Structures are given as C-alpha cells and as structure tokens.
Amino acid sequence: MNHVAHKDYAGAKLGMWLFLFTELLLFGGLFLLYSAYLSRYPHEFAAAGRDMHVGFGTLNTVILITSSLLAAMAVTAIQRNERRNVLFFLGGTLLCAITFLFNKYLEWSAEIGNGIYPGSPRLIKGPPGESVFYSLYYLTVGLHGLHVLIGGTLLAVVAVRVKRGTVHAGDFVLLENGALYWHLVDLVWIFIFPLYYLIL
C-alpha cells in the first residue's frame, strides 16, 4: 500500500522503550528463579559462586561499560554531524562486543573442561543446589550472550547505514534505538555480574 511515510521520532522511541521493558521481563523470569532458589539453597549457591572466575567477569564488565560509553558517544557524534567519529565509535563498540564474546568463550571452555555444564555427570552427582546454580548461570548468561550477538548485529547494520548516509544528523533514530538496545545489554550484565560472581 502506498501510505504516506510519516516520521515520528517520539513514537519510534516509545516503541523501543516498550520493547526494552519486555526484554527486562524476559530476564526477569530467570532472576525470579535465582532469588527463589537462592533462598532455598544459600550454602550451595555460595559454594558454587566462589568457584566462578571473578577475573573474567570483571574484565567483561569493564569491556561492556566501555562499549556503552562508546555507543553513547556515537549518538552525540551523529548529532554534531561527525560521520567519521560515529563510525569510529560504533567500530569500538563492536570490537568490545566481540572481545566480550571471546572472553565468554574462554570462560565457558574452562568450565566445561572441568565438567561443569547443564546435565553433566559431575553436577548430577553433586549437591542439588549446585546443579540449579550452574543451570541458571548457563541459561542467563547464554541468553545475555545471545543479546550481545543481536545488539552487535544491529549496531553493525546501523554502521553500514551511517556509511551509506541513510542514517544522518537529520534522521538518526535508528542509531539512537540501537544504542538504547545496547545499553540494555549492558544493564542486564550489570545485574548478572554481582549476582553470580560477587555477592555469594
């Protein structure tokens, strides 16, 4: 149909915020399970939490916060019409995303090498709370990793559009929404990191 294309910035951003709420609720189900099982198995959770690789977790937290900063700087740069800087900052964000996933790969390899993965013989023999902890950990972090991948792809598409000039200082809502999505990915990690690596 040949509808007259209308541009509604406030509408597009409202839609994105609503979508981000649904993403929070998606993770919310897993956080709910975490809190219920933590209150049931505090000792097993604490024991399992001490075995997590805090170094990897910390490094990844720093990487994600940096990437969020770079995404925000890209939004500021496009408002000033500095296309070269936009591409530079988006490239930085993507680099951070890739490094994050690479670290995750190393961390998971180490854990799987130790026989820790959902349904592994070691966890089946171990205390019940430990199996629940690691299953939740793999599912939550795995779902988050999937979001890193989606967010990275989204920002890569935006970067191509910026380069082609279809996203520019006069029409950058796609970049802004992409950055909002990226901040969500960052924000979810900011909750995952202390819950699984620090407070136990």
Next chain:
Amino acid sequence: MTTDQLTTPSSFWNDTGKTGIASWIFSTDHKRIGLLYFYSTFGFFLVGVLLGLLLRLELIAPGRTIMGPETYNATFTVHGVVMIFLFIIPGMPGAFGNLIMPIQIGARDVAFPRLNLFSWWLYVIGAVIVLTSLFTGGGPPDTGWTFYVPFSARTGTNVSLAVLGVFTVGFSSILTGLNFVTTIHRLRAEGMTWGRLPLFVWSIYATAWVQILATPILGITLVLIMAERILGAGLFDPGRGGDPIMYQHLFWIYSHPAVYIMILPAMGVISDVIPVFARKPVFGYKMIAFSSIAIAAAGSLVWGHHMFTSGMSDTAILVFSFLTFIVAIPSAIKVFNWVSTLYKGSISLEAPMLFALSFILLFSIGGLTGLILGAAATNIHVHDTDFVVGHFHYVMFGGTGFAFFSAMHYWLPKFYGRKYAEKPAIVAWALMFTGFNILYFSMMVLGLKGMPRRYYDYLPEFAPLNLVATIGSWILAAGLIVMLVNLFRGLFWGEPVGSNPWGGATLEWSIPTPPPTENFEEEPVVTHGPYDYTKAGVP
C-alpha cells in the same frame, strides 16, 4: 469483488500497487492485515471446534468410542493450544484491533505498519511450527495446553517444537501490543482526547499493556521447557534440586493475565455495541474505561489461584484468593454499566445486539463460577473437575467467542460493503445460545458431582449428563454452521449497506463503506464523545 462500492477506486480493496496474493500478504495496510488475522485466526478457531466436537463424541459414553486414550490426550492438548494460542489470544487484537482501532482514533494506520505486517508473519510462522509438531518427531504433544513439568520434560511427544511455535506466536503478540500502545499514544486525531476514546480502544489499550508485560514471562518459561528437554538443565527436576511448582508460578504469571488478553477486547466490543443498539449514550463511560485498566492491573496479581492444590503455603493461598475476589469488582462495574445503559433505552434486537446481550449473561455465569473457584475452600472440592472446564468455556466461549461473533456481525459489513440476512442470523444465534448452555452447564454439574477433567473414561453414573453435553455440542455446531453460511453469503452477495448501517457515533461510521485506503480524506477533527448521538448527526 465485483460490486459498485468495491470498484470505487478509493476503497482499500482496490487501491493498491501490487496485485493478487502479494497485495495481501505483503500489505502494510492495517485493514488488510486485520482481515489476514481474521481469516487465519478464525480458520484455527474452526480447527479447534472440530477437535472439541471429537472430544465430546469420545465422551458420549463410557469406554472407548472413537479414539484411544493416547489420541484423546493429544486431541485435548491440541484443542487447547490451537484455541488459546492460535485463536483467542491473537484473534481479537489482531483482527478487530487492527481493523477498527486506528479508524476509531482517527489515524491512517498504526504507528509501525511494517512491524504490524511482521507480527502477522511471525504468527503464521509460529502456527506452522505448531502444526509441524503434530506430524513430526514423537507426534502431537499430550501434556495439556499448560505444558506442566515434570511430564512435559519427559514425554516422548514433540513438545519442544510445539513450545517453539508458541514462543514465536508470543513474540508476535508482544510486537502487536507495543505497536498498539504507541499508536494510541501518538496517532490520535486532533480533538480525540483520552476522555473521547471509544471504549473498544480503551480495552485494546489495556490489552496491549498486558501483552507487553506478561508475554515475555511465557517466553522465558517456554525456553526453560526446551532447556529441560534438550540440555537436561534440571531446573524443575526435584531429583536435581529443582521444583516443579516454580514452573507453575512462571507459567501462570503469564497465563492468568493472558486470560485478560482474551476477555478485555471482548468487553470493549460489548461496550461499543450496546449503546448503539440501545440508542442511548453509554452509562458510566469513565468507570468502564477505568475498569479495563483496573482489570489489567489486578489480573496480573492473581495467578496463584491456579495452584491452590499444588502445595503452596496457606498464606499464599489466602492472599491469592483475596486478590482474585478484587478482580470481580471492576468486572461487575462493567456488567452494571452495560445493564444501566440498556435501562430505558430503545433496544433493537439485531444480531450483534443478541450476541452482546448473551455475552452479559454468559460472562456473568462464567465470572460468578470463577469466584467459586477463586475461594480456597470450594476450589479444593472442584479443582481439576469438569466444573473448571465449564467455567472457563463460559468465560472464553460464552464471553470472548460470543463477543467475537457480535463483532463479526457488527463490523465486517463495514469492510465488505454488504450485510448478512437478519433472520437466519437470529436463528443461528438461538441455536448457538441453546447448544452452548446445554453443553457447558452439563459440564459444570458433572464437575460438581466429581467428574474429573482430562479423563478419557468415567464412571457409569456420569453417563447421562455426558450424553446431554455431547448433544449440546452438536446444536452449538449446527448454529455455528448456519451463522457462518449466512454471514459470508451476506458479506459477498448480500444487500449493500451505507456508511453507517447501525447509527453509530464512533469515527469508523463517518467514513465511506468500504473504507478508503487512507481511511480519512483529510485528518478528522473530533468535537464530540464516541457515544454522543445528538452531535454525531446520526438519524
């Protein structure tokens, strides 16, 4: 389409760059997408009806009648999955929300037309995945539509694929919800204040919020079932430290609010139909609008009443029981306001009105039996019996189903430019109303006597009422056939109708029939309320 009106170049049937099927399945016009949703969801409704008739036929007498116990388990599961996830949840918002809501607020389309088309495609893809699950792997799922663990984690049937399909349909529902909320916030015409929104729009607005806030929880729950089955995560496996009750909590956190996704738009239809056919402004506009939001909010806090016999703490049972009773207040506000609208009205008993009036009765029976289930003590007596099945069919079929039929008679002529014949429509309504009550009232009585739900076989003492219920299902089906033949014969070959056949004052009746592609020649300026018949120029 070869009628005078339909060949008018401005009608949305003609005015398109593409031709053939592509002009439909790739259209971003909300009216075309609405009709796509209508036909796809209603098609699944008919599939669900067929499965339901088979279930009733199996239960006509004790012992095996037409199918074995495994087939019976699969049939009631697929009946539930198809009816809930493929018809009743996407049906009303997808079909009538899309067709009517943008026009009623004076907009040319929804806020994100391409996302709207994408939602329909996701729905179709999800439906295809669900259908595929029936014929591949271990065969159709046999868990019941609730997919309860531990059975769903262990059964050899194709549960993983079925829940993937439901997950996809859920994603479609989320996108529809956020599209509608944005549309209602951003695209209201000049003068269309919140106090002038038609009550159908209010109900779609409340529904859209429930779709946004509740569906993600279903999404993660279904992902967890797949994780249980594929990865062996053990999160709900007591042997590994998990707890099956956690699954029930997560499932009902979505699925109880989902009941309001099903019923709220239906209430909106009734609130729009009753004033038009009572020839009187709606009574208590503000309270009806507010009660939609109140139902959506309170309904999000009552999921525990599905789990009174699951081993929750007594405190939790009392709290959930109390909260459940609170939902009755806004629901009753609506019923009282509809009845007050009728008082001293000049009532005209045409088909949409008959369906709307029977909605009030059937929904009231369904709602009040809901209180019997919501009270902890009586719940334990009737839990998992046919009483529950009777209750929710009164709400879902007698409520939402009848409202859907009302909407079909009330609004579809607007889009086809032609109308059904009145007399057969009334005969169809009478058959369906009679058959419906014979079928589901018998089930409620059976439940009170102790007949469990989902059982393949039963004691001989339950035989007479089961026979009555099955006969009721045939009367209901006969009425449904009469209604469909009459309605679609009328829409394609019936008597042409003008732009405002019912004398409504909402905006959809102010534009030509069928509506032009852009809905409004120029952006409308709204100067009166949706039920203000004196100022709307209605004869």
